[in-house]
Amino acid sequence: SARIGVLALQGGVSEHIEALTRVGAEVVAVRTPEHLHGLDGIVLPGGESSVLDKLLRMFELRDPLTALLRGGLPAYGTCAGLILLADTVLDLAPGQQGLGGLPVTVRRNAFGSQAHSFETELAFAGIDHPVRATFIRAPLITEVGEGTDVLARLADGGVVATRYRNLLGTSFHPELTGDDSVHEYFVEMVRAAQNG
């Protein structure tokens, strides 16, 4: 079966653990470098990306996790997790550095104060029904690199889900809606990589 870690330093950890468990993954809460051993994939949850960046260093997870990602470990970043995976981040907090790997540019807190948080339904390439999506101080994907697929857009065309090889990123939180289809999509990615 697919053994999937959820980075468990801060943010929306338990909802991801529950969703992945519902779709049949074996889930590991990742707090130490040892927890990274033997993973087939990892989820980087939402929260606050600048805080996650600091905690990754404090817990000595940043370097081993970066090495695993460069080696092709499948990863799914939601919201702050997407910011960690993005190659380029606009409006970084002072001193903040990402992990990179996903060839996109994202803008932190791109929706401004009026649209702080909202919920909508999105067509998602590879999923056969509209996906419920919750946005909370979300980043927007403003540029998409060569070879990177756009999987979902807002009605105004703004890109909110992308995939490059084994890296998946969404601006939104699917784990807060009870719709597990994006988690299912990621588990399928992980299984394909296992058999690959």
Ligand code: GLN
């Ligand atoms: N605004 C947060 C950040 O910059 C992300 C918010 C979220 O993950 N829901 O990291």
